Amino acid sequence: MGSAGDDVVAGVDYPADFGQFQDWFSTDEACFEYLAHLRWPDGFACPRCAGLDAWATASGLWMCRNCGRRTSVTSGTLFDRTRTPLRTWFAAVWFVTAQKNGVSALGLQRVLGLRSYETAWAWMHKLRRAMVMPERELLGGTVEVDESYIGGISRGKTGRSTDKVPVMSAAENLGRNRIGRIRMEPTTPESLPLVKFAQRVIVAGSVIKTDGAQELRRLGNLGFQHKFYTQLGSSTPAHIDLPAVHMVASQLKRWMLGTMHYGASSDHFGYYLDEFTFRFNRRAANSRGLLFYRLLHQAVRTEPRPLNELVSSENNKYLK
Numbered sequence: 001m002g003s004a005g006d007d008v009v010a011g012v013d014y015p016a017d018f019g020q021f022q023d024w025f026s027t028d029e030a031c032f033e034y035l036a037h038l039r040w041p042d043g044f045a046c047p048r049c050a051g052l053d054a055w056a057t058a059s060g061l062w063m064c065r066n067c068g069r070r071t072s073v074t075s076g077t078l079f080d081r082t083r084t085p086l087r088t089w090f091a092a093v094w095f096v097t098a099q100k101n102g103v104s105a106l107g108l109q110r111v112l113g114l115r116s117y118e119t120a121w122a123w124m125h126k127l128r129r130a131m132v133m134p135e136r137e138l139l140g141g142t143v144e145v146d147e148s149y150i151g152g153i154s155r156g157k158t159g160r161s162t163d164k165v166p167v168m169s170a171a172e173n174l175g176r177n178r179i180g181r182i183r184m185e186p187t188t189p190e191s192l193p194l195v196k197f198a199q200r201v202i203v204a205g206s207v208i209k210t211d212g213a214q215e216l217r218r219l220g221n222l223g224f225q226h227k228f229y230t231q232l233g234s235s236t237p238a239h240i241d242l243p244a245v246h247m248v249a250s251q252l253k254r255w256m257l258g259t260m261h262y263g264a265s266s267d268h269f270g271y272y273l274d275e276f277t278f279r280f281n282r283r284a285a286n287s288r289g290l291l292f293y294r295l296l297h298q299a300v301r302t303e304p305r306p307l308n309e310l311v312s313s314e315n316n317k318y319l320k
């Protein structure tokens with residue numbers, strides 16, 4: 001059912017390089033067709049009569065030959081009601097995914113020649129909403145869980161002062177210094193946040209490694225095998241006992257500094273973590289075109305995000 005499996009092929013399912021990207025997506029019609037293929041991989045089916053036969057009209061409308069119902073390929077997706085040509089959106093997605101370490105809103109504004117910084121900012125935030133899917137797969141195997149503090153985050157929209165913000169990280173340790181997938185979230189104000197985070201992101205039966213904090217020991221009674229390291233009387237510092245999460249946290253710190261996210265508002269910090277996670281979990285993808293494909297694939301499965309919602313704290317899943 002349209003899974004983003006690993007069976008997609010460069011040059012067939014996604015453009016292999018920038019030249020091919022330009023060839024494939026030189027018109028809005030081509031972009032609509034590509035989106036339709038991502039959205040309806042088994043072919044279009046009319047939402048009213050389930051008819052399979054349709055005309056593709058201009059501007060991304062599919063008209064059912066049986067009942068005449070028109071369905072927009074972008075409705076109900078991240079690109080719902082956009083007034084910007086899809087070609088420009090595609091260029092934004094290509095640019096955002098082609099830069100290994102990501103881009104700032106200012107960088108996006110410059111490359112696309114957008115008139116306002118606010119538009120570029122909103123686009124970046126819309127795309128971040130598609131970067132981690134709500135039904136994402138759980139981590140498994142041996143997973144390290146820890147909390148660390150990331151500096152340089154502004155409190156609220158107008159806050160000048162920057163602060164350190166606690167972040168919960170989970171990282172699969174594959175052994176021999178290899179790290180698998182990760183999850184990150186800002187620490188929540190609920191009680192036992194790390195325990196609940198672990199339950200949200202790690203599949204039961206996994207081995208969880210943490211420090212020796214007393215409240216984490218209940219993980220052993222929650223369907224996990226829990227191993228912990230006490231600092232007391234131990235001569236090994238935490239980064240040796242939990243190397244994967246500490247490596248990930250230090251990469252996150254460098255990334256926040258390096259892509260001009262420094263000073264990011266704490267209101268939006270969770271979405272920066274989503275972007276970091278998206279990039280980290282796909283760091284081994286040897287084609288940037290594959291990331292382009294993944295992000296578009298998720299964007300057509302992401303609900304519309306109007307600007308006022310991006311700016312306000314309403315519906316901000318990280319401010320609940």
Ligand SMILES: [Zn+2]
Binds near residue numbers: 046047050051064
């Ligand atoms: Zn129909």
